Amino acid sequence: MVDVVRSAVTISRGELAALTGLTQPSISNIVRDLMTDGIVHEIGQAGSAHGRPRRLIAINPASRFGVGFHLGPETLTCVAVDVTGGVVGREVVPRAPGEIRPADRLARRFTDFTRCLDLPPERVEGLAIVAPTVVPGRPDTAAALTGLRAEVAERIGVPVLVENDAAAAALGEFWSRRVSREQAFGCVYLSTGIGAGIVFGGALYRGASFDAGELSHVSIDYAGRPCPCGNLGCVEQYASTAATVTAARDDPGLRARLSLDGSEAAAYDAIARAAVNGDPEAYAVLDRAAEHLSMAATSMVNLLDLGRLVLTGPGVALAGSIYARRMRAHLERTAHARHRHTLTVELSAQPRDAAGIGAAVLVVQAAVAPDHTPGGDR
Numbered sequence: 238m239v240d241v242v243r244s245a246v247t248i249s250r251g252e253l254a255a256l257t258g259l260t261q262p263s264i265s266n267i268v269r270d271l272m273t274d275g276i277v278h279e280i281g282q283a284g285s286a287h288g289r290p291r292r293l294i295a296i297n298p299a300s301r302f303g304v305g306f307h308l309g310p311e312t313l314t315c316v317a318v319d320v321t322g323g324v325v326g327r328e329v330v331p332r333a334p335g336e337i338r339p340a341d342r343l344a345r346r347f348t349d350f351t352r353c354l355d356l357p358p359e360r361v362e363g364l365a366i367v368a369p370t371v372v373p374g375r376p377d378t379a380a381a382l383t384g385l386r387a388e389v390a391e392r393i394g395v396p397v398l399v400e401n402d403a404a405a406a407a408l409g410e411f412w413s414r415r416v417s418r419e420q421a422f423g424c425v426y427l428s429t430g431i432g433a434g435i436v437f438g439g440a441l442y443r444g445a446s447f448d449a450g451e452l453s454h455v456s457i458d459y460a461g462r463p464c465p466c467g468n469l470g471c472v473e474q475y476a477s478t479a480a481t482v483t484a485a486r487d488d489p490g491l492r493a494r495l496s497l498d499g500s501e502a503a504a505y506d507a508i509a510r511a512a513v514n515g516d517p518e519a520y521a522v523l524d525r526a527a528e529h530l531s532m533a534a535t536s537m538v539n540l541l542d543l544g545r546l547v548l549t550g551p552g553v554a555l556a557g558s559i560y561a562r563r564m565r566a567h568l569e570r571t572a573h574a575r576h577r578h579t580l581t582v583e584l585s586a587q588p589r590d591a592a593g594i595g596a597a598v599l600v601v602q603a604a605v606a607p608d609h610t611p612g613g614d615r
């Protein structure tokens with residue numbers, strides 16, 4: 238119900254009944270309970286065909302808040318959102334190398350962050366911690382995150398969820414763009430790996446072991462480069478930000494022109510900046526990566542019959558338009574359902590923060606629409 242109100246922005250009780258198939262009295266009861274909880278409120282009236290004005294209801298954004306922490310390789314991004322997914326606070330702090338007692342540090346960060354923002358503690362529904370997905374052959378990453386979850390929850394006294402960064406980013410984009418739950422919605426998250434998130438019927442699709450959306454290991458070449466996962470020609474070997482940095486470092490001209498010797502993230506940003514500023518070689522490197530990524534995107538779109546795809550993640554922060562342009566052109570030629578329905582390819586408005594925003598949205602969704610969060614106790 239909250240999900241329908243969220244995607245409609247404002248809606249009357251009659252329209253809610255028509256959309257959900259519930260009876261008017263049921264709708265009135267549910268809306269009354271949601272108003273008592275402060276989650277929705279009446280925000281005015283609109284005329285109706287029968288002359289009687291309809292009272293409109295909408296989500297009350299400040300009724301609940303969610304907090305998300307994105308553990309990146311070098312930084313911790315902290316985000317707080319309201320019920321609509323609107324960002325109410327953001328902070329990026331460096332991560333200490335070889336962090337000792339990370340649960341203590343994260344718990345302290347949570348308390349400081351929510352206090353600085355003046356969020357009423359009783360309205361903060363919890364914390365979600367997101368990190369890059371498990372590396373094949375190193376299952377300890379998942380176990381570590383699950384262990385961390387319990388330790389942090391014990392310290393802060395509110396529910397703690399964990400999720401992979403790409404899946405969280407997809408939910409964040411779905412929620413804050415007010416995408417209707419009827420739409421088959423997907424996200425491609427470009428970073429040092431390539432993740433995907435899929436939202437069906439308003440819920441994140443998680444697979445058998447919370448590992449759905451491993452776009453990184455979709456093969457685009459059966460005789461291609463070997464990948465540590467055991468497969469050949471995985472798209473990650475051609476289109477991840479790490480692969481792009483390697484390709485640029487192998488180009489003597491680019492190597493001489495751009496400073497590519499620092500961290501991988503800094504080198505990638507230098508390539509992206511040069512590409513959008515008209516450096517033809519830098520553009521070519523990114524465009525090739527975009528083409529490879531688009532091949533994997535076709536497989537994803539065809540497999541799931543998606544209607545809308547959003548590109549997000551740090552890899553599209555500076556030169557996202559190069560990826561979006563290439564992917565639109567590629568999908569217009571290759572998407573199987575292209576003659577039956579449109580496929581929209583969009584760029585995230587906040588690609589670097591998308592995973593943190595998505596984490597915070599995960600908390601909000603678990604609080605106000607718990608039926609959309611299978612395994613929400615995870």
Ligand SMILES: [Zn+2]
Binds near residue numbers: 454473
């Ligand atoms: Zn692979």
